[in-house]
Amino acid sequence: MDKFMQDFIKRNLPQFIDNFDVIITNEKEEKYKITAKDAVVTVEASNYICACNGIYEYLKEYCNIQYSWCGTFSFDLKELKMFDGVFEKTIDQHFRVYLNYCTLDYSMCWWDFARWEKEIDFMAMNGINMPLTPIGSEAVWYETLQEFNFTKEEALGFISGPAFWAWQLMTNIDSYISPKSEEYVYNRLELGKKIIERCVEFGMQPIQQGFSGHVPTLLKEKYPNAAILMQRGWCLYPKTAQLDPLDKLFLDFGKVFLEKTEKLIGNYHYIACDPFHEGTPPKNTKEYLCKVGQVIDKLYKDFDEKSVWVMQAWTMHEEIVNAVPKDRILLLDLNSEKAVLNPKVSGYDVVSGMLHNFGGKNAMQGKLEKHCENKYLTSKEKGANVVGSGMFMEGIDQNPVIYDLQFELLTAQHKIDIDKWLDKYITRRYGKYNEKIRHAWDILLKTCYKDDGYEENEVGSTLAARPQLMPKRTGPCCVSKVYYDTKEFEKAADLFISVADEFENSRGYQYDLCDMVRQCFSNRFYDNQKQFSKYFKFLQRKKCEKIAQTQLELLLDMDSFISCRSEMTLAKWICDAHNLAKSEEEKKYFDFNARTLITLWGDINGSTSALYDYSWREWSGLIKEYYYKRWEMFYDYALDCLKNHKLYVYKNGNNYAQREKYKSFTFGKKLNKFELEWGKTYSEYEYPKNRNVVPEAKYYCEKWNF
DSSP states (O other): OOHHHHHHHHHHOGGGTTSEEEEEOOOSSOEEEEEEETTEEEEEESSHHHHHHHHHHHHHHHHOOOOOSSSOOSOOOSOOOOEEEEEEEEOOOSEEEEOOTTHHHHTTTTOOHHHHHHHHHHHHHTTOOEEBOOTTHHHHHHHHHHTTTOOHHHHHHHSOOTTTHHHHHTTSOOSSSOOSOHHHHHHHHHHHHHHHHHHHHHTOOOEEEOOOSEEOTTHHHHSTTSOEEEOOOGGGOOOOEEEOTTSHHHHHHHHHHHHHHHHHTOOOSEEEOOTTTTSOOSOOOHHHHHHHHHHHHHHHHHHOTTOEEEEESTTOOHHHHHTSOGGGEEEEETTSSSSTTOGGGTTSEEEEEEOOOSTTOOOSOOOHHHHTTOHHHHHHHTTOOEEEEEEOOSOOSSOHHHHHHHHHHTSOSSOOOHHHHHHHHHHHHHSSOOHHHHHHHHHHHHTTTOSSSSOTTOBOOSTTSOOSSSOSBSSTTOBOOOOSOHHHHHHHHHHHHHTHHHHTTOHHHHHHHHHHHHHHHHHHHHHHHHHHHHHHHTTOHHHHHHHHHHHHHHHHHHHHHHTTSGGGBHHHHHHHHHHHOSSHHHHHHHHHHHHHHHTTSSOTTSOOOSOTTTTOOOOBTHIIIIIHHHHHHHHHHHHHHHHTTOOOOOOOSOSBTTBOOOTTSHHHHHHHHHHHHHHTOOOOOOOOOOOOOHHHHHHHHHHHTO
């Protein structure tokens, strides 16, 4: 076994370093073959990715391992199981693509290389061979702009902060909470290089950042004759500048950008580029868009004949795609709805994807049975030119069952039987099979994980919504309504608690019990608020006062309970941000980024934000410090209106995404002032530790009659 695989085993299964023998065959067909005899697991695989995937699949199949971000992100294994015969697999999907731009910020923006190293190992175990790797591109922009007459200060001012860089790469924003020193830029570069180099060591094919024409507004002053269009503001944010791809400066600028990328990070041939992503082309004619496709393809081909243009199908223009030769473009169909069966892009290589989560929100939700269909397989059967599968969630660290299933589908050649799969999942997740837990999962399949009655990704939270009598939405893309019978859901939690004595030492059980009780709290808040709204309209002050008191007590109890799990705490998010910083000043800068992203998203200067609460999290600390305070203010205001016979005047929103303006009202201004002040608050937190969930779960479930 070579040193690279030895190091992989040492990082992940150090107690079994002498029990694995890995042979890399370098065959073109991707496959692995495993035998396990006489205390040695022999892995024969085409490449490193297949070997790592084979090892993990063996551990799942024979050692009942469940490895996930949520409670089980290390191997708890005492022995390797031997077996007769051969365990083998051939992988049909040529590309197994991983990450959405948004994931890099909603979940990963505070990761150091140690955390990335763990994730890259995890990627390899799940067969991923094509990750999105734009970290470090801040330095590319920084140096490129200086080649076009920008000062260092001007170039730095174009770069958005670490929690918002993803949206600048998608051309939605720029110059947003910019860093103060170039040291930050080169620290990001150092991290990005380590990430991409490790991915390449594994044999992964990185997707690097390309140039699509998004430039600083200041470029118009420096090159007044260039055709630069001001894009409409994305989600009510300031307008951004788009350099027309047909202008000569486009090729000149793009060439320098790509050369800087190669110099600073390397060139790995696959280049991400989404022209006019959620923006407006200077002209919207077929002829114009066709020329745009030809020019961008020329930019990449002149730079590197082996280059392949990688484009999200999310906002693609078919005319641009059709102008590019079929062997020079790869379409990423993030949710398997835009391209896989689109006749206008028929014949182009496409990756069939899954997009389960918006914003990193942590409601228990997802169409579990629908995911079993295997989009890659069904799309292929219908004649689409599908060359791979992908996972494009906006955030991770939630709903482990959805991702365990989806990771399996990345390399699966068949549809999945949900009943058989769940039986195995229960055994792997909790250490052994149990009928009561299986019954609980049957309830979950009929409630939070059912397939109908809601839009996946659009599940909201009433308690995390900016308060009003009955919030309709939390963020702009999620409905705060609970779409299932909350009492039925509570039966699943009750079944889980009933087997606590048997499963208390299971890490998967500990996490899932906490998550289910968290969801019970959240659902109860929703049910109670419906009652508050009803009684308020009938001017029943005493009943409203009682419900308000109950709601505030519930929020504090929920906050205390969730603190059992470090993964569900604001403290972890903030501590990770602080730990990544290189100075006290940078800690405060990162802290502000971290707070802003998960609350207002914007409004840093008191201006209107369309995306407030988009990335809500039912986290300990965030509930007590932020959501509780907002609801306390709201109840004080609403009850005062009832008590003193005042007219209740309050609308919640900004006239965007069905959320009406609120800042023109006195209470709305007061609420917004609190939100802005909280985002600018700097606090040191103790890094959270996990503690036994069971005693508190029993206590709170009895107290609240879950």
